[in-house]
Amino acid sequence: MRVSQLAATAGVPVATVKFYLREGLLHDGQLTSATQAKYDESHVSRLNLIRALVGSAGLSVASARQVLKAIDNPPSSKHELLGAAHHAAASPPSEAVDVTRARELLTGLGWDADTCDEATLSALVGALNALDAADFTLSPEMLRVYATSMMEVAKAEIAGVPTDSAEAAARYVVLGTVLVEPLLLALRRLAQQSASAQRFKQHP
């Protein structure tokens, strides 16, 4: 199909398709003349993937490129794959932080802090510091509730990592990381609304 059909099929403007081609997020079509190329189903599904990343997942084009790179060139070890996914999906690095506080917290929870990457440990410290700065320090009990729920989630997710192909595993891990985050946050807010209505017995 031509670029105009590709755009119509994926439901995006032609200019957007050309932008993704120029940025290297979408692979080139097969040239049929000096100025025309043809595209196939692989381009449609790649476009859908790009739209999901820069649309709802809210990634920048640069982050989307990193995520796609991790899917296209999966490292051989499954555990490294997760690191690559988290790295690709991480927020732009801020200044270096002392991650001792995060390591101690994780060790206290019985987690293996040595297998955790610095960037994510820094994100945890940043979140804890922001709570402290706002005079909203969490109790150890509440922190434990958060950690326990997230470990339940993580165990189910890691148990589901496909082991048949590196590409399938990369797709699962990378998309599971970035696309599930907005889902979890929406579910938490809806659960709060539902639980709040129950506790305060005030239906709108």
Next chain:
Amino acid sequence: MRVSQLAATAGVPVATVKFYLREGLLHDGQLTSATQAKYDESHVSRLNLIRALVGSAGLSVASARQVLKAIDNPPSSKHELLGAAHHAAASPPSEAVDVTRARELLTGLGWDADTCDEATLSALVGALNALDAADFTLSPEMLRVYATSMMEVAKAEIAGVPTDSAEAAARYVVLGTVLVEPLLLALRRLAQQSASAQRFKQHP
């Protein structure tokens, strides 16, 4: 204290303090002459709060203003308060979406979908659609794992809402919504790294 001392105490540049004053996020000091004002501890703690919101929580100045407004003018009902907090902390509204899918999902989980606001239901639909678009549709079992964990979190959170004053409740709900989100996401990634190391037995 003078504006320069206020800035030094809160650890932000004077220009930033002036910007927050101009934007109405920080309340004015008490005028001591036509061009000078004095500030007190209330300004320091407000500055810390603003920094937490626009810093780690990653809110825009406009969203931070909404959040602060909800804290400053809490609605009388606790349940409305949660709505105001979620509204203030919500991402910029996208186009209207059909939320039937979200309502059905919540009803299937036994949650009270009628007490949930449209904006958050739309966010859930958006997240589900993004997963579908990326060919990463979640199984009903996995969705249930996510929902169950988030309900555990929400119940503990709602149980902790202080009922002594509207201001305290507003602070708890608003800050709990926006400042805990980065914490939860960091904990999920760290839990994944810990669980992945265990499953794939590959320490870096």
